[in-house]
Amino acid sequence: MDAQTQSGTSRTPERWRGRVVRGDRGVVRVRRADGEDVAARVVPGPGGESVPCVGDWVSVEAVGAELRVVEIEPRRTALERAEPGGSSRRQVLAANLDAVAVVVGLDQMPSLAKVERLLVVAWASGAPATVVLTKADLASDGPDVAEEVTTQLGAPVVLCSARTGDGLAEVAALAGDGTLALLGSSGAGKSSLVNALAGEDLVATSEIRADGRGRHTTVRRELVALPGGGWVIDTPGLRGVGVTDTEGLVAAFADVEELAASCRFADCGHQVEPGCAVRAALDAGTLSLRRFESWRALQREAQWLERRADARLAAEQNRKLRRSTRAQRRYRRARGH
Incomplete structure (x- = not known):
């Protein structure tokens, strides 16, 4: 039956x-x-x-x-950010991704520090990350910016324009037959990129404000099918994004992490310790002071958040234990024990 x-x-x-x-x-x-x-x-x-x-x-x-x-079902990968306001909780933006694109508009000079932060969040998802420079039709120096991002951040870069179609095939190839998530600030051109990839206007777009900031066009995340197969997710624009843990740092700052692992002492503070490979690279000019300071700042932020998360988890476990103990006491009293 x-x-x-x-x-x-x-x-x-x-x-x-x-x-x-x-x-x-x-x-x-x-x-x-x-x-x-x-x-x-x-x-x-x-x-x-x-x-x-x-x-x-x-x-x-x-x-x-x-x-x-x-x-x-258990998630293979997950794109997360720390919730705003200093909370140790995480906000999941998208799940089961095969690639993440950090989208940066070339209508303004990109901030390398901001791109680094977004790359840390992207790599922490467990999926490979690529920087996608949009609005290439508005910048004559697009190739130079792409070369600088690759040189300074060690990240793969795709240069594209939703308006002219240049580079769209390369962006679509990031998704393949899987799922690509777009991560970036408001006004970076994510929604226009989704429409160009899909071949139709599925996501609303808006003009950039007079101060150069983008308006929040995408207010909810949506999975969009691509004509050649695969999927793309447009996430809401992030003006502030908190890193969730130190895992993404290892991939986003692979060059600095490799130097730190080569220091004579495992607990090297990269200040005046002898045999410090990081200080030697700074002195030789092979590692920029800007990138080193960005790494240290994000490292401190991630470690602080991890400690907060551990403390919150311990507090939650203690609350559950106290509730269970009280319930057992009530049960014993009701049974006359």
Whole structure:
């Protein structure tokens, strides 16, 4: 006998697997195997856990006339940032990515320090990161900027223009038949890039403000199918992005990390210690002071956040233990023990 009883009523709710393509408050759009997108309600846990994000693979059940997300599959990769306000909690921007593009507009001179920060966040996702310089049609020195980013940051760079189409094939190749997430500030050209890759206007765009800052056009994350296969996710513009841990630093600052590992002492502070490979590179000019100071600043930020996260986790575990102990005491009193 199958899931139907002899009376024709269902013994178990219908359950199927799909991928989250868009998220709203309390409701997500999930794409089924047949390509149809349906709305499913999210019932988060008491601490806000178990909330799916764009890119998640989930199980959905029909409960009465309502569809509900009942399970989130483990994430292969996850693009996260530290929540604003100094919180040790993380905000998941997108999941199950195969590549991350740090999008930077060439209508203004890029800040290398800001690009470095975004690269740390991108590499921490577990997916490879590439810098995508957009609006190349507005900058005659685009190739020079690309060379500087590659030389100074050691990152692969793609130069493109959503308006002329130059470089779009290279950006699409980053996704392949997988998923590419776009990460960058408001006004960097992410939404225009998504529309150009998709071949149609699927995401709203807006003009840059008079002060050069972009307006928040994308207010929610969405998974968009590309004509040649693969997917792209446009994330909301980030004016401030906090690093989550030290893992992304190892990849984003591979040159500095390699030097630090070559120091004579494992706990070298890179100040006046003998045998310091970092100081030797600074003195020789093979490592810039700007990049070294950026590495140290991001390292301190990530280590501070990791300590905060460890303390928060310990506090949560203590609260759970106290609640369990109180519940056991109430149970024993009720049984007369």
